[in-house]
Amino acid sequence: MDALEIMTNLHLVAPFYQAVFSADEHKVVGYEVLGRIKYEDEYKSLGPFFHDEAIPEEYRIEVDDLLLHMALDHFITLDKQPYIFMNRDANLLMIDHGESLLNLLLKYQDKGLILNKVVIELTEHNFIGDLERLNHLITYYRTYGIKIAVDNIGKESSNFDRIGLLNPDILKIDLKELLKTTTGQAYHDVLYSISLLARKIGATLLYEDVETLFQLQYAWKNGGRYYQGYFLHKPSSELVCDEVMKEKLKEETLHFIQHEKKKLFSVYDLSEQLNIKLQGLVQKYKKVDNYNELITYLSQNLGELSFRLYVCDDYGFQQSANIIKEEEKWSLKEEYYMKNWSWRPYFLENIVRMKYNKKGILSDLYSDVESGENIRTFSYPLNEKDYLFIDIPYEFLFEHDGLL
């Protein structure tokens, strides 16, 4: 259907609703309003119509407003009003500085609409106007209790600084990419960074396009408070019972928890084993004042557990060479002596933890700068001042359950 056909068949346009589920109660907390048009007895998405910038603005605004009226007329009749997520093109919204939308919402407030249940979804990356002015508008909307979500994060390049500036209440992250075979580590790293950003700016994460159990698990594991997608609920012209997925979500979450706990126990088990092993080895090797000898001795005794060892003091200055395994052969690299590592994330925090607990610590999984592989580091206090660092190779982690 082309734009003119749609404009002459507005009586066939209808709002569809897709439920948003919460991770804390496993219930429906709200609905995203989506545009559909009835065509040959089937409802077609109006998505392409709304995203086509060649279609006159006034057409798109007219259809958008029509859908919104229909949805709001429905929502104000409900006993308990769920969140209503409405998509707005930021470029169109700014044409009248958001005035007509606000007037429309205020008109419905008089009829019973609860404004702090209104969430406006904006796409940040196609906005071409002045971000400061958009930000002012958002701030103004907020004084009415209206919430702002940034839509389509992860789909196209999103700017962290722009998202930070808009300071949204909700970040909507699309998980479609996750199912592609071409999805690489970079995608996971970006999503992880977004989840850290969300935490810093106090935004809630909503994962959408959840179409499989695997995606749901990913959303749960990566700080998703809200979920949306075909796996949970297909958009429909009707609202559903709040508890439609309660049992299923609870059951699946229990599986996720069991799986994750098992992995965490594996990490703690390895950490304990390494503490015991190191205690024995270091005690056996008395001449700990010559650290190059110590790491050479340890490299022979740790086997597959390590590919790189070194010692640093509590200021991060390296007190030994690096000993590195390359093609099954260990060699000392003197040039690392006295390098400083205090600038690395968690370095000082871990030193203090080890000083306090008098025990070694196994790091999280991270990408090694030199090899590019996912590794973990075990740090171990040798005495009050110096600390041993053991880099554990990917192969070892891969071969032991729950360490990756």
Ligand code: CA
């Ligand atoms: Ca949306």
